[in-house]
Amino acid sequence: MTAATTSASNAAKPAGENLRFYGVWLTGVIMLIVLPLVFSSGGSLTSFSLIGIAIVFALSYNILLGQTGLLSFGHAVHYGLGGFAACHMMNAVVSHGWPIPLPFIPLVGGLGGLVFAMIIGWVMTKRAGTVFAMISLGIGELVASSSLILRSVFGGEAGITTDRTALPRMFGWTFGPQLQVYYLIAFWLVISTVAMYALTRTPLGRISNAVRDNPERVQFIGYDPHVVRYFAYCFAGFFAGIAGGLAAISFEIANSAYLGAIQSGLVLFATFIGGTAYFFGPILGAILVTYLQLGLTDVTSVWQLYFGIIFIGIVMFSPGGIAGLLMMHRPLVRAGSLWSVIPSYLVAIVPTVALACGVILTIETIARYPDGERNPVNLFGVAFNPGSPATWIAAAVLVIGGFFVARLTWMRIADAWDRAATVARDRGHLI
Amino acid sequence: MTAAIEVRAVEKRFGNVGIIHDLNLSVAQGERHAIIGPNGAGKSTTFNLISGHIEPTSGEVRLNGQVISGLRPFEINRRGLSRSFQVTNVFARMTVWENVRCAVLWATGHRYAFWKNVDHLPEVRERTARILEDIHLTHRRDVPAGLLTYAEQRELEIGITIASGATVVMLDEPTAGMSHAETERAVSLIRRLTEGRTLVIVEHDMSVVFGLADRISVLVYGHIIASGTPEEIRRDPKVKEAYLGEEAH
Numbered sequence: 158m159t160a161a162t163t164s165a166s167n168a169a170k171p172a173g174e175n176l177r178f179y180g181v182w183l184t185g186v187i188m189l190i191v192l193p194l195v196f197s198s199g200g201s202l203t204s205f206s207l208i209g210i211a212i213v214f215a216l217s218y219n220i221l222l223g224q225t226g227l228l229s230f231g232h233a234v235h236y237g238l239g240g241f242a243a244c245h246m247m248n249a250v251v252s253h254g255w256p257i258p259l260p261f262i263p264l265v266g267g268l269g270g271l272v273f274a275m276i277i278g279w280v281m282t283k284r285a286g287t288v289f290a291m292i293s294l295g296i297g298e299l300v301a302s303s304s305l306i307l308r309s310v311f312g313g314e315a316g317i318t319t320d321r322t323a324l325p326r327m328f329g330w331t332f333g334p335q336l337q338v339y340y341l342i343a344f345w346l347v348i349s350t351v352a353m354y355a356l357t358r359t360p361l362g363r364i365s366n367a368v369r370d371n372p373e374r375v376q377f378i379g380y381d382p383h384v385v386r387y388f389a390y391c392f393a394g395f396f397a398g399i400a401g402g403l404a405a406i407s408f409e410i411a412n413s414a415y416l417g418a419i420q421s422g423l424v425l426f427a428t429f430i431g432g433t434a435y436f437f438g439p440i441l442g443a444i445l446v447t448y449l450q451l452g453l454t455d456v457t458s459v460w461q462l463y464f465g466i467i468f469i470g471i472v473m474f475s476p477g478g479i480a481g482l483l484m485m486h487r488p489l490v491r492a493g494s495l496w497s498v499i500p501s502y503l504v505a506i507v508p509t510v511a512l513a514c515g516v517i518l519t520i521e522t523i524a525r526y527p528d529g530e531r532n533p534v535n536l537f538g539v540a541f542n543p544g545s546p547a548t549w550i551a552a553a554v555l556v557i558g559g560f561f562v563a564r565l566t567w568m569r570i571a572d573a574w575d576r577a578a579t580v581a582r583d584r585g586h587l588i
Numbered sequence: 589m590t591a592a593i594e595v596r597a598v599e600k601r602f603g604n605v606g607i608i609h610d611l612n613l614s615v616a617q618g619e620r621h622a623i624i625g626p627n628g629a630g631k632s633t634t635f636n637l638i639s640g641h642i643e644p645t646s647g648e649v650r651l652n653g654q655v656i657s658g659l660r661p662f663e664i665n666r667r668g669l670s671r672s673f674q675v676t677n678v679f680a681r682m683t684v685w686e687n688v689r690c691a692v693l694w695a696t697g698h699r700y701a702f703w704k705n706v707d708h709l710p711e712v713r714e715r716t717a718r719i720l721e722d723i724h725l726t727h728r729r730d731v732p733a734g735l736l737t738y739a740e741q742r743e744l745e746i747g748i749t750i751a752s753g754a755t756v757v758m759l760d761e762p763t764a765g766m767s768h769a770e771t772e773r774a775v776s777l778i779r780r781l782t783e784g785r786t787l788v789i790v791e792h793d794m795s796v797v798f799g800l801a802d803r804i805s806v807l808v809y810g811h812i813i814a815s816g817t818p819e820e821i822r823r824d825p826k827v828k829e830a831y832l833g834e835e836a837h
Binding site: 360371373392 | 639660
């Protein structure tokens with residue numbers, strides 16, 4: 158779909174729209190404050206902290222991918238260097254007795270990411286497209302391998318450790334308990350998100366979109382696309398560095414895993430799944446991917462396979478990501494024709510879930526086959542023996558049968574969708 | 589008075605192939621100048637050479653007396669020359685409003701600013717609104733440019749081109765592919781919007797050319813064989829033979 162990026166706010170917004178705009182932000186902030194009070198276990202606090210860091214990181218990545226059209230395979234470099242900068246700074250603060258409390262440390266991480274972006278960015282952003290992607294891959298590998306070689310800076314395999322509680326206190330907070338770390342992350346999440354959103358509303362942010370759409374034409378309205386890309390790259394590096402700094406505080410360590418290809422891949426993955434065309438897309442993606450990562454690793458040894466399947470599915474069937482899927486429905490909601498689509502969705506759920514179960518059963522059976530009965534596949538409380546032919550038949554029936562029935566229901570969705578879209582078009586809510 | 593555009597002895601070769609040779613062209617301030625010529629004569633290449641899209645192999649191009657050949661397109665644009673494209677070249681995923689606004693930003697001095705809210709710049713907003721009014725697209729302001737009709741995209745293309753307030757405007761086949769009625773609309777639009785500016789236009793439609801242009805240059809095989817008023821061009825025997833003659837058959 159060709160939705161305009163963050164085009165909602167133009168000149169002279171009506172008061173109602175303004176109210177809703179600030180309402181959304183306020184709701185987000187309140188949720189961040191209240192969440193740990195509702196889910197107060199140590200595990201969920203850690204999860205929320207990780208999600209907060211992932212959101213900042215994914216949003217910073219979208220400055221490149223969604224806003225400026227730059228596909229980077231090495232964005233974790235700035236995240237990692239931000240993390241190392243933060244760790245070194247924390248250790249320096251402690252050993253020199255500087256009066257810098259912990260809440261300011263993420264800014265140091267941001268500067269670490271920014272400085273490196275300023276140094277390598279000019280060469281990297283000379284060209285967009287494949288050239289940029291390849292250079293980013295190269296820089297990523299270069300920095301990741303340097304981190305193992307330059308032991309004095311990166312601490313080799315072990316990395317650089319630090320102690321966040323040793324820093325000067327602020328408001329009497331030691332930042333020992335996870336709850337305090339969570340609020341520190343939440344604070345920086347809000348600051349960074351507001352700043353990154355504001356960036357999209359500036360002349361530079363708008364021209365970044367223009368460079369994404371048509372770098373050639375930008376030159377004929379007075380702009381140098383290289384400079385625009387460079388600025389975007391620096392901002393992305395800065396906010397990635399903040400995320401890295403937050404990670405360093407949370408884990409009290411920075412090591413080579415921070416800036417490697419896996420980390421770069423994950424952020425690309427989260428941003429794309431969430432949807433690059435909308436500002437909030439990467440937020441959804443970061444939440445989902447972090448949750449999947451935390452949840453799936455407990456249940457299955459082949460969790461990366463599922464990541465891959467989800468990614469391929471999104472790329473093929475919903476290139477706009479989750480945000481794109483959601484926003485597709487906006488014109489229908491406005492036209493009041495959404496209700497005519499919902500029943501077809503409900504009908505499609507059953508065979509689609511059956512198909513998904515079949516795929517999961519197949520994958521898990523293959524993965525666990527050598528263990529046989531000792532390692533059963535547990536699907537909704539039902540244990541399947543991966544060594545038994547009955548399981549294989551069940552998987553085959555679910556996959557094949559599920560696929561054919563699901564396909565029928567998907568076609569029904571398409572029909573219902575067409576009718577609803579026609580209504581929306583007639584009422585002037587869809588172009 | 590210095591000419592708005594002065595092209596002197598420009599050559600363009602791609603390898604051994606000479607596309608443009610000994611190109612000389614002078615466009616006076618405020619003049620509406622049309623470049624015509626058969627297909628493949630090098631009209632678009634001439635446009636690309638002047639606007640900095642490609643660099644001449646030799647020779648020089650001057651804009652208001654300043655040498656601009658060898659400069660990058662955005663540097664030439666900042667000196668007051670703006671061009672449109674034969675194939676629609678807009679920002680497809682951005683709205684009509686944003687397309688025009690982007691073209692206004694540099695000229696209003698906001699450059700790469702990342703500390704200003706683009707929605708709170710009154711002069712940008714007013715200028716964008718006026719241009720949308722001018723190109724009759726106000727009612728389509730929130731539509732992504734990629735979803736406009738062809739004729740609307742062509743109008744937007746003109747809007748983006750004039751938005752910076754450039755003193756020299758170059759339009760590359762602005763009415764290509766338009767119906768008769770659409771062409772008439774576009775011509776009156778061009779006439780109105782380029783009032784008081786220098787216009788260079790490449791056009792295939794002879795009624796448009798002879799109705800709009802103060803002067804015409806005829807380009808054949810990368811060389812200008814004649815330059816003059818519409819009346820002079822009509823009478824020129826070389827032109828008749830090389831170009832108009834073909835049409836008269």
